[in-house]
Amino acid sequence: MNTFVLNRHGRVVFPSNVMPELDLSTVETLEQLDSVIRRDFETKAPSGTEILGKVRTGAYATRYDLMRDVALNLFWANRFSITMYDKRPTRWADVPRTRDDVFLPVLRPWEDGETKIAAVEQAYPELPARWDAEVEDRVFGILFDVYGHRRHQATTLPAVKPTVAEFLEQSGALTFRLASYDPDHPVYSYDDIVDCSEDVPELEALHRWAMVLHNQYPWDRSQVELTEASRLRDDDWVVVFHPRDREVRGFLRRLRAGVPPRHAPAPRESRPPVRPFPAVDVRARFAARPRLEALVAVHGDQVCSNEDLIRNTAYNWSPMSAEEIAAKTGIRERRYSSLPLEELALQAAEGALARAGREPEEIGAVLVCTCTSSRLIPSLATYLCGQLGMHQVYAAYDVIAACAGMPYGVADATRLLQEVERPVLVVCAEKFSDKIGNVRTSRMIFGDGAAAMVVGPAPEGDDGDVDLLKTYASGPASEVNSILWPNPEFDNNITVFGPQVKALAGRYLTQMIEELEQLPAPEGREGSMMDAIDLIVPHQANKTMVVQLAERAGLSADQLYFDIDQVGNTSSASIPLAIHDAVRDGVITEPVRVFAPGFGAGAVAGYVVLRVDPAVVAVSTPAVPHEHGADAPAPPPSDETRSASEGMQEAFG
Known part of the structure; x- marks a missing residue:
C-alpha cells in the first residue's frame, strides 16, 4: 500500500x-x-x-x-x-x-x-x-x-x-x-x-x-x-x-x-574531535590517481508533479498548494521508478561499463551507495556482481552514507585503487517512492533514480580527475536522527525533521567552504581551492534551503547547479544525476572543476573536488509520459517556469 x-x-x-x-x-x-x-x-x-x-x-x-x-x-x-x-x-x-x-x-x-x-x-x-x-x-x-x-x-x-x-x-x-x-x-x-x-x-x-x-x-x-x-x-x-x-x-x-515497553538509552552530549580531520589531497597522498572513465544516469520513468501530490492529499496533511510546495522546496516534480531498486542499479551499472568500454572481468571492486535498500543478504553490491557475471572481485559492499553517498563512494574507490590498481564500479541508487507512505514532508521531497561511475587508475604521468576528498559523520543525536527509516512513530515510513536537517546541512556546508578557502589552488594557481572551482553541484536536498545556506556561507545562487526541480531529492544518486543533467542541458560543455558536497541522514557529509569531462558522460533523455497517458508533447517552458539549467547556462556563459 x-x-x-x-x-x-x-x-x-x-x-x-x-x-x-x-x-x-x-x-x-x-x-x-x-x-x-x-x-x-x-x-x-x-x-x-x-x-x-x-x-x-x-x-x-x-x-x-x-x-x-x-x-x-x-x-x-x-x-x-x-x-x-x-x-x-x-x-x-x-x-x-x-x-x-x-x-x-x-x-x-x-x-x-x-x-x-x-x-x-x-x-x-x-x-x-x-x-x-x-x-x-x-x-x-x-x-x-x-x-x-x-x-x-x-x-x-x-x-x-x-x-x-x-x-x-x-x-x-x-x-x-x-x-x-x-x-x-x-x-x-x-x-x-x-x-x-x-x-x-x-x-x-x-x-x-x-x-x-x-x-x-x-x-x-x-x-x-x-x-x-x-x-x-x-x-x-x-x-x-x-x-x-x-x-x-x-x-x-x-x-x-502487559509487555513493558523498551526504552532507548539517553545519548551522551556530543563533543568535537581532539583535532580536525584534514581533507585528503589525492595527488599528494596516493600513487594511483583516480580517473573518471564513465558516468551514466537512470532517471525514474514516472513523473510525479506537485499537482499529483495535491490530487493525492492525505487525510493527515495540512492544506498546501502545488505552488507552495515549489516555493518551500524548489521542486516542481520528482521522478519515481516502476522498477525495483536492484534493476535501477543494474541498468546504471551496465550503462557505465559500456560507456567506459570495460568488461565485467576488468573491474576490481563494486561499491553501491544507497540508503533505501531492503536487501541485506546478499548486499546490493554483491548482487550486482552476480548479475554482471563477475566471477570474483577484490571487494563488493554497500555504503550507507545517504545523501553523502557519492563523496563516500568516490573516497572508498580511490582507496581501493591503491590496492587493486583496477577500475572500481561505484553505483549510487535510491528508491524512495515505496518507503514514504503518507508522510507529506518526505513525499514532497524524495524521488527515485540511479547513477553509476567507473573510477579507474589514470595512465602513468596523468594527474587523474580527483583533487580533494573529505568525509564527515555524526554530530548531536538530534542531527544524527534527523532523517529516519524505518520510523515506528510514522508507521515505519521515512521521515524528515526539517530544523535538525537544516542545522546539520548548514554546519557541514559552512565547514566545507571554510576548508576550501584555506587550501591553496591546485597547479600553482593563485588564490584558494574555492577560487579554482568552476561549478558547484551540491546534493539536491531542498533547493530553497540549500540556496539560503550557501548564501549564508558566502556563495551566490548562480554558482550552484540544480536539477531538483525536475527530479526531486534522490539522496546518494542526486549529485551524479545532477552532473549528468548539467552535461545534458549544456551547462557543462568542456572539462570543468566541480565541487560536489553532500550532507544528510545520520549527520553524514562529504565532498569531492573533481574534474568532469563531458565526454565521459553518457547523455540520456528520459521519456516523459504525458499526465493523461497520451502522446502529446509537453509544452515549452515559459519565462516564469524555465528550468534551473537554462539559468545556469546564462550564469556560466
Missing part, C-alpha cells in the same frame, strides 16, 4: 494516502498509539461542535472549506475502526459470546447531533462553490450521506474495544443496531477509488476521501440506531469489530500481556 500506482487515466495515485493503514508491529503501548492517532487525526480534524461554531460565525468562505472539515471530522470519528478493525454486520444470534478476538464498540449518542447535522445541511447551499459547483455538489452528497446519519459521539472512543463478553457485562452499554442488512449494499471498489479523476486536484483528493468514508458504513445508514444489548433480538444485526490483520492482533495480545 505504500507504493504508487498508475490509474486508468495515467495519473500517479498513492493508495495509502487515502486508505489508512497503521503498522502496529512496532507499537508497544496505548500511549504510543494515542500519539500517532492524535497527530494524524485529532490535530487535523475539527469536532462537530467546532464545525457548528464556524458555520454560525460565517467562518467558511466556500463549500470546499466546509466539506474538507466534514471529511476530516469523519476520518477522526473512525480513527480506530478505520486503522485497526474490519466492521462486519452480524446477526445477533450468530455473534460469538466468548471469543477474545471479536469486539463490540460501546458508543455514546452524539451530543446535539441533529443540530450539528442541520447546520451543515443548511450552510452548504448558501456558500459559493470554490471551483466546480457540479463536482462539489456530487462530493457533498457522498459526504453528507455519511455525516448526516452519524449517531455516535467521537470524543470518547477507545482504541481497544470490549469483547462481546465484556460488552454484555456493562449495564446500559450502547452499540450499533441495524434493522436489516443487505450484503450487496453498494460500496466503492478499490479501482473506483484509484481511478477517481477530477480536473481540480483538490476536488479529486476530496472525492477519494468521500468514497473511503462511504465504505466505512456499508449498510442502510438511515435505519441505524444505538441500542442496549437487552433490547437486541436474534434477527437484529450488530456491527462486530474484528482485528484487520495479524499486526493488530499481536498489538492487542501485547497489551493484554
Whole structure:
C-alpha cells in the first residue's frame, strides 16, 4: 500500500494516502498509539461542535472549506475502526459470546447531533462553490450521506474495544443496531477509488476521501440506531469489530500481556574531535590517481508533479498548494521508478561499463551507495556482481552514507585503487517512492533514480580527475536522527525533521567552504581551492534551503547547479544525476572543476573536488509520459517556469 500506482487515466495515485493503514508491529503501548492517532487525526480534524461554531460565525468562505472539515471530522470519528478493525454486520444470534478476538464498540449518542447535522445541511447551499459547483455538489452528497446519519459521539472512543463478553457485562452499554442488512449494499471498489479523476486536484483528493468514508458504513445508514444489548433480538444485526490483520492482533495480545515497553538509552552530549580531520589531497597522498572513465544516469520513468501530490492529499496533511510546495522546496516534480531498486542499479551499472568500454572481468571492486535498500543478504553490491557475471572481485559492499553517498563512494574507490590498481564500479541508487507512505514532508521531497561511475587508475604521468576528498559523520543525536527509516512513530515510513536537517546541512556546508578557502589552488594557481572551482553541484536536498545556506556561507545562487526541480531529492544518486543533467542541458560543455558536497541522514557529509569531462558522460533523455497517458508533447517552458539549467547556462556563459 505504500507504493504508487498508475490509474486508468495515467495519473500517479498513492493508495495509502487515502486508505489508512497503521503498522502496529512496532507499537508497544496505548500511549504510543494515542500519539500517532492524535497527530494524524485529532490535530487535523475539527469536532462537530467546532464545525457548528464556524458555520454560525460565517467562518467558511466556500463549500470546499466546509466539506474538507466534514471529511476530516469523519476520518477522526473512525480513527480506530478505520486503522485497526474490519466492521462486519452480524446477526445477533450468530455473534460469538466468548471469543477474545471479536469486539463490540460501546458508543455514546452524539451530543446535539441533529443540530450539528442541520447546520451543515443548511450552510452548504448558501456558500459559493470554490471551483466546480457540479463536482462539489456530487462530493457533498457522498459526504453528507455519511455525516448526516452519524449517531455516535467521537470524543470518547477507545482504541481497544470490549469483547462481546465484556460488552454484555456493562449495564446500559450502547452499540450499533441495524434493522436489516443487505450484503450487496453498494460500496466503492478499490479501482473506483484509484481511478477517481477530477480536473481540480483538490476536488479529486476530496472525492477519494468521500468514497473511503462511504465504505466505512456499508449498510442502510438511515435505519441505524444505538441500542442496549437487552433490547437486541436474534434477527437484529450488530456491527462486530474484528482485528484487520495479524499486526493488530499481536498489538492487542501485547497489551493484554502487559509487555513493558523498551526504552532507548539517553545519548551522551556530543563533543568535537581532539583535532580536525584534514581533507585528503589525492595527488599528494596516493600513487594511483583516480580517473573518471564513465558516468551514466537512470532517471525514474514516472513523473510525479506537485499537482499529483495535491490530487493525492492525505487525510493527515495540512492544506498546501502545488505552488507552495515549489516555493518551500524548489521542486516542481520528482521522478519515481516502476522498477525495483536492484534493476535501477543494474541498468546504471551496465550503462557505465559500456560507456567506459570495460568488461565485467576488468573491474576490481563494486561499491553501491544507497540508503533505501531492503536487501541485506546478499548486499546490493554483491548482487550486482552476480548479475554482471563477475566471477570474483577484490571487494563488493554497500555504503550507507545517504545523501553523502557519492563523496563516500568516490573516497572508498580511490582507496581501493591503491590496492587493486583496477577500475572500481561505484553505483549510487535510491528508491524512495515505496518507503514514504503518507508522510507529506518526505513525499514532497524524495524521488527515485540511479547513477553509476567507473573510477579507474589514470595512465602513468596523468594527474587523474580527483583533487580533494573529505568525509564527515555524526554530530548531536538530534542531527544524527534527523532523517529516519524505518520510523515506528510514522508507521515505519521515512521521515524528515526539517530544523535538525537544516542545522546539520548548514554546519557541514559552512565547514566545507571554510576548508576550501584555506587550501591553496591546485597547479600553482593563485588564490584558494574555492577560487579554482568552476561549478558547484551540491546534493539536491531542498533547493530553497540549500540556496539560503550557501548564501549564508558566502556563495551566490548562480554558482550552484540544480536539477531538483525536475527530479526531486534522490539522496546518494542526486549529485551524479545532477552532473549528468548539467552535461545534458549544456551547462557543462568542456572539462570543468566541480565541487560536489553532500550532507544528510545520520549527520553524514562529504565532498569531492573533481574534474568532469563531458565526454565521459553518457547523455540520456528520459521519456516523459504525458499526465493523461497520451502522446502529446509537453509544452515549452515559459519565462516564469524555465528550468534551473537554462539559468545556469546564462550564469556560466
